[in-house]
Amino acid sequence: MVDYIARDGVALLQVNNPPVNALSHHVRVAIEEGLKKAGQDPRIKSIVISGKGSFIAGADIKDVSKPTILELCDLIESSGKPVVAAIKGFALGGGHEIAISCHYRIAHEKSKFGFPEVDIGILPAAGGTQRFPRLVGLEAALDLIPSGRHIGAAQAFKLGIVDKVVRGDAVEEAVKFAKSIAGEPLVDRRTSQRPVMGAENAFLAAAVKLAMKKKKGMIAPIVCLSVSFMGSLLPFEQGIQVEAAEAVVVFTSGQMGALQYAFFAQRAAPKWLLPCGASFKTVKGRPIRNAAVIGAGTMGTGITMAMLNAGIPVTLVEQDRKFLDKGVSLLKLLYAGSVSLRKITQDQCDAILSKLNTAVGYKSLTNVDLVIEAVYENMALKKQIFAELDRICPPETFLWTNTSALDIDEIASATRRPDKVLGTHFFVPAYHMKLLENVRGKLTSAETVASAQMFGTRIGKIPVVVGNCHGFVGNRMLHKYVYEADFLIEEGCWPEDVDMVAENFGLPLGPFKVRDLSGLDIRVRGLLEQAKAAGIEINPATRFLNGERISLLSKSLVDKGHCGRKTGRGFYNYGKPGGKIPLNDRFIKDVIVEYCAERGIERRKVAYQEIEERLFLPLINEGFKILEEGIASKPEDIDTIWLLGYAWPRHTGGPMYYANMVGLDKIYNRICHYNELHKHSAHWQPSLLLKKLAASKTPMKDWMEVAQASSKL
Ligand SMILES: C/C=C(\C)C(=O)SCCNC(=O)CCNC(=O)[C@H](O)C(C)(C)COP(=O)(O)OP(=O)(O)OC[C@H]1O[C@@H](n2cnc3c(N)ncnc32)[C@H](O)[C@@H]1OP(=O)(O)O
Numbered sequence: 264m265v266d267y268i269a270r271d272g273v274a275l276l277q278v279n280n281p282p283v284n285a286l287s288h289h290v291r292v293a294i295e296e297g298l299k300k301a302g303q304d305p306r307i308k309s310i311v312i313s314g315k316g317s318f319i320a321g322a323d324i325k326d327v328s329k330p331t332i333l334e335l336c337d338l339i340e341s342s343g344k345p346v347v348a349a350i351k352g353f354a355l356g357g358g359h360e361i362a363i364s365c366h367y368r369i370a371h372e373k374s375k376f377g378f379p380e381v382d383i384g385i386l387p388a389a390g391g392t393q394r395f396p397r398l399v400g401l402e403a404a405l406d407l408i409p410s411g412r413h414i415g416a417a418q419a420f421k422l423g424i425v426d427k428v429v430r431g432d433a434v435e436e437a438v439k440f441a442k443s444i445a446g447e448p449l450v451d452r453r454t455s456q457r458p459v460m461g462a463e464n465a466f467l468a469a470a471v472k473l474a475m476k477k478k479k480g481m482i483a484p485i486v487c488l489s490v491s492f493m494g495s496l497l498p499f500e501q502g503i504q505v506e507a508a509e510a511v512v513v514f515t516s517g518q519m520g521a522l523q524y525a526f527f528a529q530r531a532a533p534k535w536l537l538p539c540g541a542s543f544k545t546v547k548g549r550p551i552r553n554a555a556v557i558g559a560g561t562m563g564t565g566i567t568m569a570m571l572n573a574g575i576p577v578t579l580v581e582q583d584r585k586f587l588d589k590g591v592s593l594l595k596l597l598y599a600g601s602v603s604l605r606k607i608t609q610d611q612c613d614a615i616l617s618k619l620n621t622a623v624g625y626k627s628l629t630n631v632d633l634v635i636e637a638v639y640e641n642m643a644l645k646k647q648i649f650a651e652l653d654r655i656c657p658p659e660t661f662l663w664t665n666t667s668a669l670d671i672d673e674i675a676s677a678t679r680r681p682d683k684v685l686g687t688h689f690f691v692p693a694y695h696m697k698l699l700e701n702v703r704g705k706l707t708s709a710e711t712v713a714s715a716q717m718f719g720t721r722i723g724k725i726p727v728v729v730g731n732c733h734g735f736v737g738n739r740m741l742h743k744y745v746y747e748a749d750f751l752i753e754e755g756c757w758p759e760d761v762d763m764v765a766e767n768f769g770l771p772l773g774p775f776k777v778r779d780l781s782g783l784d785i786r787v788r789g790l791l792e793q794a795k796a797a798g799i800e801i802n803p804a805t806r807f808l809n810g811e812r813i814s815l816l817s818k819s820l821v822d823k824g825h826c827g828r829k830t831g832r833g834f835y836n837y838g839k840p841g842g843k844i845p846l847n848d849r850f851i852k853d854v855i856v857e858y859c860a861e862r863g864i865e866r867r868k869v870a871y872q873e874i875e876e877r878l879f880l881p882l883i884n885e886g887f888k889i890l891e892e893g894i895a896s897k898p899e900d901i902d903t904i905w906l907l908g909y910a911w912p913r914h915t916g917g918p919m920y921y922a923n924m925v926g927l928d929k930i931y932n933r934i935c936h937y938n939e940l941h942k943h944s945a946h947w948q949p950s951l952l953l954k955k956l957a958a959s960k961t962p963m964k965d966w967m968e969v970a971q972a973s974s975k976l
Contacts, residue, residue: 270438276313284316285320347441348361360389392487401466401492455499471485481518537712557581559581560637564597598612635663649674666686704731727900732889736886746812746881750941753859758851759835764875770909832850877937
């Protein structure tokens with residue numbers, strides 16, 4: 264766990280706890296023993312702490328016990344013999360706190376520093392909130408501690424975190440340096456004994472505002488700020504007591520558990536398992552050497568960029584030269600933006616673009632490993648494209664379709680290789696968003712799934728395998744939330760009432776601000792297509808589609824020219840087309856009142872609790888139905904999809920974790936209550952799995968056993 268190597272008067276304590284050298288119990292004990300041994304050995308004059316591979320990525324999130332990291336930090340700092348940290352890779356959280364408790368720090372140029380504690384709902388409570396401001400000054404501390412941001416060695420040097428940055432072997436350099444300072448006095452090297460620079464300045468208000476915006480709803484960043492600030496006005500020992508008292512607040516808040524769950528859920532989600540038993544452990548994917556993307560619209564260019572960024576050569580294909588040129592110009596514009604923002608250099612930009620080819624028509628696609636079709640959502644068009652691709656591409660080429668809801672099996676039926684057809688649901692903008700839903704059809708092979716997962720990881724996404732149904736996992740759940748938001752308006756809320764509840768819950772924007780952004784006409788078109796497919800003619804009085812309640816409020820607004828931000832008015836008034844600031848509007852309220860009066864809908868005052876429950880419970884209920892049907896293979900997959908694709912507030916873990924935290928019996932009872940009141944909305948019919956889990960009080964980790972046992976009945 265920790266190798267102790269004594270050489271030429273220097274004791275090297277090298278943490279060896281793969282994969283990330285987390286400070287699990289055995290590691291902490293071994294460091295403590297190593298320090299004591301070195302302290303007692305008269306031949307040892309100085310000590311170096313390092314990690315094999317990387318330095319230390321912080322506490323072991325699954326194991327926080329004694330000796331505490333605080334005790335270790337104190338032991339290091341109070342050592343009579345100089346202690347030097349030799350840092351490669353990551354010095355994060357408790358690892359960072361250990362580093363700043365050492366008397367000197369030597370870092371490799373590629374090393375990274377940060378306090379990710381806030382992102383798992385806690386604070387750097389091993390003295391970090393007190394030592395760090397003493398090392399770098401209050402302004403930098405109030406920036407870095409609550410943001411959780413990583414910084415590189417060069418910036419760490421500028422801030423005074425590290426004493427020297429090296430290109431070669433940091434451990435060798437540190438050992439050499441440790442030898443050279445043996446016996447030197449250490450008083451001014453003990454971080455806790457330094458004054459805090461900049462404590463008289465008033466950064467706090469600005470830092471609090473920033474934390475409230477960037478880490479909305481999270482307790483830990485605000486506690487970090489207040490504790491670091493208070494500590495800057497107090498002697499170190501008193502600051503440590505404040506830190507310990509406030510740590511209790513965050514350790515006992517539900518947010519810590521939720522954030523830690525989210526961390527592991529995101530790492531578990533790409534690990535796939537199919538109903539047939541094939542899994543990431545048993546099936547290998549085929550690497551993608553080159554690819555083609557069909558369609559140079561927003562999605563096609565975004566997907567192309569995601570692949571180019573990962574070094575995959577891409578041919579971007581359109582049927583029309585004009586559309587192709589437009590897409591390529593957009594793509595080049597985005598890369599030029601990255602160059603001017605200094606995210607990439609001009610050379611890197613040129614190297615990326617050298618892997619881009621273009622083609623009009625599909626004829627050239629005779630030697631590609633993968634084609635991703637990304638035209639607009641039209642089943643007939645997609646089937647026609649797949650049939651043609653199937654004729655032209657080699658039989659082993661994967662044919663994947665980018666869609667947010669369409670039936671993968673139907674698209675696959677247009678080909679002679681349904682085993683190689685899969686849905687890739689990218690999120691906008693596709694070059695940026697981390698989530699990728701990989702949708703398996705009923706004939707998609709395990710090899711295709713494995714390849715899509717491997718591909719997703721390669722292009723920097725968190726890929727999650729989901730089953731084929733309308734909207735897959737994310738949008739299927741989202742639709743229920745969107746429906747209820749509309750019904751709430753019909754029943755008496757204003758758009759701003761509903762948005763406020765959703766935003767207070769932690770979403771960045773409420774459902775109506777989101778719809779104004781994406782365009783009301785898009786939803787109306789979807790509804791009209793649904794009606795057409797059901798053979799129903801929509802008229803202003805229509806309130807039900809196939810027996811299901813629907814709302815045509817968006818249509819009433821669109822008919823009056825309210826398409827959202829782009830027309831300057833939607834559910835809010837934005838002053839001008841393309842305006843960004845939503846203002847409440849009497850005229851919009853009149854449209855709503857008139858719409859309700861025409862349909863004989865009586866408006867009433869809807870309580871806050873009802874708004875919250877009606878927005879989120881149907882979505883959660885749908886999540887349990889998705890587990891029950893095997894569309895998702897574990898709750899972590901659903902939560903990851905919502906955290907990464909829909910900005911679900913991370914400190915509640917995701918919809919499934921949130922339901923578990925609230926209590927499944929409570930959730931189930933409230934869903935039954937609304938089911939009694941809303942018989943025309945199938946999304947209120949309670950999931951059978953939810954009912955079973957609520958009754959059996961099954962822990963979350965065992966939910967899938969109950970789901971599988973039920974599906975076998
Ligand atoms: C009290 C609390 C104190 C004192 C703290 O220190 S809190 C801070 C704890 N540390 C962190 O939050 C760091 C979390 N880790 C990371 O950010 C990243 O893992 C990394 C930047 C260090 C490396 O990233 P990467 O190379 O992409 O690797 P993965 O993220 O995929 O991780 C590899 C496997 O290691 C497991 N892991 C990572 N960190 C921890 C940890 N702190 N405790 C326990 N396990 C950890 C991670 O789950 C991966 O496991 P598998 O999925 O492969 O099983």
